[in-house]
Amino acid sequence: MRSTGTSRGVAVRRFANPQYGVACMKRTFRILLAVVGVLLALIIVAIIALPLLFDPNDYKAQINAAIERQIGREVDISGDIGLSVFPWLGLELGRVDVANAEGFGDEPMAQMNAAQISVKLLPLLSRDIEVGTVSLDGLRLRLARNDEGRSNWADISEHIAEGQDQAAEEEQTDAPEDSEDESGFTLESLQIGAIDIQDAAVSWQDATTGADYRLTDVTLSTGRLVDGEPVRLEFSGDVAAPAEKFAAEFNLITRIEPNIAEQFYRFSDLSLNVLANGEAVPNGQQQATLGGNGEFDAAEGRLKLSGVSLQAAGLNVTGSMDGTGLNAEPSYSGRVTVKRFDPRSVMRELAIEAPATQDSDALSSAGFDAQFTANNDSVQFKQVLATLDASSLKGSAGVENFDNPAATFDLDLDELNVDDYLPPGSAEQAQTEKPPETGGGQEQKEAEIDLSALKDLRLDGKLSAGSLTAANINVTNAELTVKARDGVLTIEPLTADLYEGNVRVSARVDASRDTPRYALKGNLNGLQFQPLLKDVADTERVGALANMNIDVTTAGKQVASMKRALNGTFGFDLRDGAFNGFNLAQVIASARSRLSGDGAPENGSGIGDSETTPFNRFAASFNVVDGVMAGRDLNLVTRVLEASGSGSYDLGKNALDYTVNATVPENASGKLSELAGLTVPITLTGNLMSPSYSLDVKSALRGAAEKRLQDEKAQLENKVREKLEERGAEVDGEVRDRIKQGLQRLFGGQKDAAPANENTDSSPDAQ
Structure with missing residues (x-):
């Protein structure tokens, strides 16, 4: 009993001693460390020994079956499977084939020659994922769509979707209501050492469209992929479209900075080089380069590109x-x-x-x-x-x-x-080209005007031009308002300044009908006509200050039919101008001299470049009916004569038939004095641009002679009448005297004998 008490006392004293307690704790900690060390050693040995003791190739059949259950397609892992555990948990795969869907051929839909992926073990303890280099070699992906529009991966998508739906239902049934995903692994914690894809190929064939596109020799490589840090990416390969006879090589290099948490991605220093070749490529080969920077915010749905540049051709x-x-x-x-x-x-x-x-x-x-x-x-x-x-x-x-x-x-x-x-x-040809001679002959076959583009054209616009030259005509300050809808094109208005004048035109083209219809209405004021003719037709035949108006409609599919269907009005009024190339007064005088036998006048025939016919006014208006312009109010006023006219011009036949009646004033002097007061008919026929003319001076002279005879006859009659009136008074007196004498004899008046020759007076005066 005593000894026991003594032992207990010793124990109490030892426990109460602090140094003794520390020693015990140290010994216990050493034991625990030893145990942990042994366990770690055993784990390391197990990890190292696991790949040696466990061969995953022995489980290929089970792995194949598991994958086939997931995708619903036959899978063949023909290559070796390699496994590593420490310090990286790694997996290596050899050749893997995924069968194609039924009806898409015997070639695998997908295959690869080799793949490798590894994950570092120790960071997993802190819920970080460190992936080493992900490599893939010899990937072949054959995508297709049959003529019914079904793709060769549709069944895989459907099978996976069914499996996901079933798994979701099971999770909802089995999981507690307050369960959460506490794995702690997030994409932000993911780090990938690099991605390396070599010798990949993707093809796409679409039976519904006949499309056949191929991407071959694809290489993709990156640097270290960490969320929020920029990484270099390089992507290259060949693309081909055999049906289009097109092929190209491309190489893309850029830097990408991903922010997975915020779904924000930035790329910079993008450089894409493309070398295209093939029959479909102009000159057989073309090179293009694309560069730029950009940002993509997936959460906000925003894409921003800056510094974009493209060089090609x-x-x-x-x-x-x-x-x-x-x-x-x-x-x-x-x-x-x-x-x-x-x-x-x-x-x-x-x-x-x-x-x-x-x-x-x-x-x-x-x-x-x-x-x-x-x-x-x-x-x-x-x-x-x-x-x-x-x-x-x-x-x-x-x-x-x-x-x-x-x-x-x-x-x-x-x-x-x-x-x-x-x-x-083309400009000179337009000036010198003669209109086709259609009168009297068979009409040439003419192509129809194609207005099909107007059928679906929808247009609403305004155009102004400071200076515009076309067909050698120069206009300034031009403004145009144009609209098109439902096959109808309208220009209203078109205004412009030209040759010191101005023009205002409205036009309409209606192509909504089987036979197109056209309308044109316009006014031209204060135009200097001579420079316009010089620029348009390289002629200076007429110079004047011109005013014109037009209001016409027509219909047809050809120009010839449009000419025949032209209807409306047209008029012009030229002031203070001149006809160059002939002198109308001299022409008339020359014709008169030739008819009278005097020969050619000293001043010439009146025809020549130096000749001119100045006028104060030259005006006319026309009614256009079925392509024939007819007018009866032509008026020409010059310093030496006046003219009126009437006639017609057939646009379809390009035939002119017009008569101008030139009247010489009564007070005419000089070379026209002999024709004073007379009207000389001038007939214009033939082509409008180069008409033929004739003067009927003979009729004018005949009229002049008849008038002169009438005048002389009247003068003679007047003289005879005056003479008779004078002699009538004398005869009347003599008769009175003789009557008186006779009465005296008769009634017993004077009885003197009459003169001896009284009864024989036969003098003319007495007569």
Whole structure:
């Protein structure tokens, strides 16, 4: 009993001693460390020994079956399976084939030669995922769609979807209501050492469209992939479209900065190089380079591109874009610039034959710059600046409703000479070309005017031009308002200044009917006619201040039929001008001299470049009925004569039949004095641009002679009448005297004898 008490006391004293307690704790900790060390050693040995003791290739059948259950398609893992555990949990696969769907051929839908992936073990303890290099070699993916529109992966998608639905139902049934995903693994904690894909290929064949596209020799490599840190990406390969006889090599290099938590991705220093070749490629080969920077916010649905540049075929295009609402209703805005380029050089690069132009320097420089806004159904361009050689075009333009496009524009052109861009000699040909002679012969077969483009054209726009030259006619301050809808094109109005005058025109083309209809109405005021004729027809035959008006309609599919169907009115009024090339007064005088036998006058025939017929006014109006212009009110007033006229012009036959009656004033002097007061008929026939004329001076002279005879006869009659009146008074006195004498004799008056010869008086005066 004593000894026991002694032992207990010793124990109590030892326990109460702090040094003794510390020693015990140290010994216990050493034991625990030893145990843990032994366990870790056993684990490490087990991990190292596991790949040696466990061969995953022994379980290929089970692995195949598991994958087949997941995708519903036969899988063949013919290559070896490699497994590593420490310090990386790694998996290596050899050849794997996934069978194609029924009806899509015997080749596998997907296959690969080798794949490798590994995960570092220790970071998993802190819920971080560190993946090593993910490599894939020899991937082959054959995608297709049959003529019924079903793809060769549709059954896999359906099978996986069914499995996911079933798994979701089981989780909802078995899981507690307050269960949460407490795995702690997130994409933000994912790190991938690199991705390396070599010798991959993807093909797409669509039996519904006949499309056949192939992507081969694909290589994809990246640097270390960590959320929030930039990584270099390189992607290259070959693309081909055998049916289109097109192939291309491409190489893409860029830096990507992903932010997975915020679904925000940024790329910079993008460089895409493409080398295309094949029969479908102009000149058999073309090279293009694309560069730029961008940001994509998946959560906000926003894409922003900046510093975009494209070089191809001699073009250098730059721009920027901001796209919003990509998750709902996308809209885009930005700017695009095509830097100055040589159009002829670009056409050569694209195997397009550059047109020959009158101006050899034409098509030597062009450019484009504009801001744009767009959505899924429209695009608008604002602050447009387009240049072509010395011309520039500013304004806005757009297209709405891509399904049934409607174009709008409001543009201002500073200057343009259209003739510079026409084939050489076309202007001279237009001036010298004679109208076809159709009268009296069989009408030449003429092609119909194609107005099919108007059927679906929807247009609403305004165009102004500071200076515009076409067909050698120059107009300034031109303004045009044009609309097109439902096959009807209207121009209302077109206004312009030209040759010191101005013009206002409205026009309408109705192509909605089987036979197109046309209408034209316009007024021209204060035009200097001579420079216009010089520019249009290279002639100066008429010079005057001109006013004109036209209001006509027509219909037809050919120009000839349109001429025959022309109806309306036309008129002109020329003031203070001259007809050059002939002197009307001299022509009449010359004809009179020849008829009278006097020979040619000293002043010539009146025909020649130096001859002219000045006039104060030359005016006429015409009614147009079925292509025939008829008028009866032509009026010409010159310093030496006046003229009136009537007749017609058949547009369809290009036949002129007009008579001008030139009247010589009563007070005419000089070479027309002998024709004073007479009217000389002048007949115009033939082609309008080069008519034939004839003067009926003989009739005028015959009329003059008859008039002179009448005048002389009247003068003679007057003289005889005056003489008779004078002698009548004398005879009357003598008769009175003789009657008186006779009465005196009869009634006993004077009885003197009468004179001896009284009864024989037979003098003329007595008679």
